[in-house]
Amino acid sequence: MSLNTKTVCKLTGLTQRQVNYWDKINFIKPSIREASGYGSARLYSFTDLVQLKVAKTLIDQGVSLQKIKKSIAYLKNNFPDIKKPLSEMRLVTDGKTVFVLTRNKKTLLDTLSKGQLVMTIAVGRIIEELRGEVEKISQKKTHRVKIRGKSYEVILHPDLENGGYWVECPELPGCASQGDTVKEALEMIKDAIEGHLEVVSEDKKTRSVRTA
Numbered sequence: 001m002s003l004n005t006k007t008v009c010k011l012t013g014l015t016q017r018q019v020n021y022w023d024k025i026n027f028i029k030p031s032i033r034e035a036s037g038y039g040s041a042r043l044y045s046f047t048d049l050v051q052l053k054v055a056k057t058l059i060d061q062g063v064s065l066q067k068i069k070k071s072i073a074y075l076k077n078n079f080p081d082i083k084k085p086l087s088e089m090r091l092v093t094d095g096k097t098v099f100v101l102t103r104n105k106k107t108l109l110d111t112l113s114k115g116q117l118v119m120t121i122a123v124g125r126i127i128e129e130l131r132g133e134v135e136k137i138s139q140k141k142t143h144r145v146k147i148r149g150k151s152y153e154v155i156l157h158p159d160l161e162n163g164g165y166w167v168e169c170p171e172l173p174g175c176a177s178q179g180d181t182v183k184e185a186l187e188m189i190k191d192a193i194e195g196h197l198e199v200v201s202e203d204k205k206t207r208s209v210r211t212a
Helices: 005-012 016-024 046-060 065-078 126-138 182-211
Strands: 091-093 098-101 108-110 141-147 150-158 165-168 176-179
Touching: 005 016, 005 046, 005 126, 016 046, 046 065, 046 126, 065 098, 141 182, 150 182, 165 182, 176 182
Parallel strands: none
Antiparallel strands: 091 098, 098 108, 141 150, 150 165, 165 176
16 A cells, blocks of 8 residues: 555654654654655555654644654664554653553563663554544545536545545546546546447448448
């Protein structure tokens, strides 16, 4: 799954400026495709999405970006098998520090106090919630448009990689278009259907002349 910056922002509540800045400072970078120049799009994986959401949640709870970065550095040093702590470990915060669930399910490790153990309760189901949100925005939507007095069913498919929608008319194979918004996509498929019908009509006329 590839998610563009706009989709990532919608799912995490982050601003595009935050996401771009975190990429720039090597905090959370897009693992599928980095920006390579003006107009190029960053593409994030689901794991990236989870990391961004966890970081946003910690910040909302009062933990500074600097403290989160220090916590990640601690976790990477002490848990070498964990490549991306924000998506692979269960983290909890009290607004002052970041804790990670240890093998002892009743104990959390304080990542900013050099291994001090504290008692607390683990919370959150970020991964499950994000998975549900991604499935929701990925669902295709069916609409009907009227052309030349006839109603046609068209299917809108969200484009999570490039943004916007691509739309098809199953009744007319090969008839498809796209748009940045639902309204634009529906207008574009109307034009595509008109064009498709015109081509079919001209083709019928040509064949009729040849057989006459």
